[in-house]
Amino acid sequence: MDYSAEKLNEEKVFKDPVHRYIHVQDQVIWDLVGTKEFQRLRRIKQLGTTFLTFHGAEHSRFNHSLGVYEIVRRIVDTVFVGRPEWNQEDRLLSLCAALLHDLGHGPYSHSFEKVFELDHEYFTKAIILGKTEVNRVLSRISPDFPKKVAEVIDKTYENKLVVSLISSQIDADRMDYLQRDAYYTGVSYGHFDMERILRVMRPREDQVVFKHSGMHAVEDYIMSRYQMYWQVYFHPVTRSAEVILTKILHRAKHLHEQGYAFKHMPLHFYSFFKEDVKLEDYLKLDEGIVLYYFQMWQEEDDEVLRDLCLRFINRNLFKYVEFDPAKEYKKLARLSQLFEEAGIDPEYYLVVDSSSDLPYDFYRPGEEEERLPIHLLMKSGELRELSRESDIVDSISGKRRTDHKLYYPADLIGKNEEIRKLLE
């Protein structure tokens, strides 16, 4: 029997707190879930350092990936099926891309990518196209199937309708993570009527559109996203933990380059320090390994590395103040000088961190914002861009909010009056 059409003898289900059940009928999907590269996602938290702020946020990229798959499955199997604009041959491709879209994420991706100049999307492609269990499963469908899956995730696949299911301003990825992150953090934001949104989705040649009657559900989704970014994703305490984590990695890399003799050799990090990371090295690293090293480095002779690891492991985070780079960059330079005079290395202990989000944007001809707008399908059959119909969305369209904070270790500053004054 054709592997792509092969069904399990009995449907399998994963119990899920967000979608209740995640249904698997396809042998291919079941086999992909069982691969070691997909199982690795269990050991990578979806929200990185957020658990240090919201203690419930321990959920993994494994949960989220299954959730995105389930949303796409509901769309293609119940909403799109039988519609002329939808090609049923794209079903399995959409499901595989949804399931695997985050496959290349590593532990604490944001910090790792910044310090070691990595890109999780590169590794997603490398896993799908390389000598891996995932590739073996996908290749059984057809030799070019892994390439197609990688292209959908990379947004370079020619059928933009399939791409938009997992990558657009309202896609399965966002719909899952908003609800899942809200559930696990315990916040009351992030909720919207997904069932309603799914019911009003309609496939078009190169995008998904929404029946006008579902506009309020879409509005609710946009507002949920806006609130989640500022209440959860950009929480300053979470950012403080991430600042410290990033600085640990910087310090370890710096020490390695200086020939420092680690008491506990960072074997798993060598290829990262050299910025020559092979896929097999990348796959070996998960949060368990990273935290093991941080635990061990609390006993290193290097004062900075030891201190930063103690802070991260024991949640003794940096304090923060609001910072305006335009008006205060000279103050920052002065602070940097004062830190040095006080024997506190500003490279590691005085950090500006910025958060920014654009909740929704529409396309303006000739400009390069490059965001696919959300289109409403009117009764007449005409498509209207969402912010032209919705006053709520119009009020936040194209409005970017940015926030800068200056992080520092309050306990190390002690009684240094000038530093304290400048930071107040």
Place this chain on the structure above:
Amino acid sequence: MLKDHAKIIHAIALSGEVIGRKKLQKMIYIAKKMNFPFQERFQFHFYGPYSEELTLRVEELCNMGFLNEVKEKKGGYYQYRYTLTEDGKEFLGVNNVDMPQLGDCLKDINTQNARFLELVSTILYFDNLPTDEVKEKVQTVKKSQKFTDDEFANAYQYIEMLKNRTSQC
């Protein structure tokens, strides 16, 4: 500490004036592919590689008063011109950037038109593919642009020229 901001201001200072947001995106992307250490992450979008982080950074630098943005009506759409302000110069004085050869590279890219830069940056985006597949891929994702064989040849020649120039530094 504000190094990434300073790098973008420096790039615009070296270029003199950059006309068009799309052009600015492509200039920084191509420079990044030539190993200049810009930190902004790029993903594939309609016009080729695009960085939302860069859009944000530029918007922020305009709000800070370090870059001057002039919006001009151009037929059915708007065009943006970017130059450095006096405050921007002062900021660069406090936050030095050292990227030798960047000026030569950016000045040259700045003289090219947006369509050509779209092709060059898209080819560079797919540089992990075998050469014979790159052209096919670019033609698939940029179907509407209908790039000719001559344009491809010129783009490859241009990439080689930039690589040679930057490898000498």
